[in-house]
Amino acid sequence: MTSLFQEVSPGAAEETPTRQITVTVNGESRTAVVEPRLVLAHLLRNGLNMTGTHTGCDTSNCGACTVLFDGKPVKSCTMFAVQADGHEVMTVEGLAGPSELHAIQEGFKEEHGLQCGFCTPGMMMASKALLDENPSPSEDEIRWALSGNLCRCTGYQNIVKAVMWAARKLEDQG
């Protein structure tokens, strides 16, 4: 067991039901004890200290909390942590290799695809899901794939350019 996380309601510690779950996060098996009401985003941020996953709205609107769940993009504020038991989750912390940035991260850097950076982890994970499925997307396909992710700095044009940059880099890498 590499991590233990228990969220307890004030005054209800004794009666609060919990469940032990094991989730593979960025390739590493993590075990936690959670309340059934705990959402995945909060397990990642507060239980596993993976604060790269941002929470902007907690209502499935903004996409800042997007992670890959068994390879598919999900808004982690809309899932309970217990639903991730036995599954694989990839967060933005899992994108880069040990010594170099992922092409998507490079693309955001090269094309100035971020301003405040709040939306960036979710944008990157939604982009990863897109490029895994469609390695050379059109501009329209990128816009569609990122349509569930909001950028309050409104930097959409450069975000699209960043994804196109990453697609070219990944193609060059073979």
Ligand code: FES
């Ligand atoms: S925090 Fe999950 S969609 Fe906004």
Ligand code: FES
């Ligand atoms: S860069 Fe600020 S919200 Fe997108």
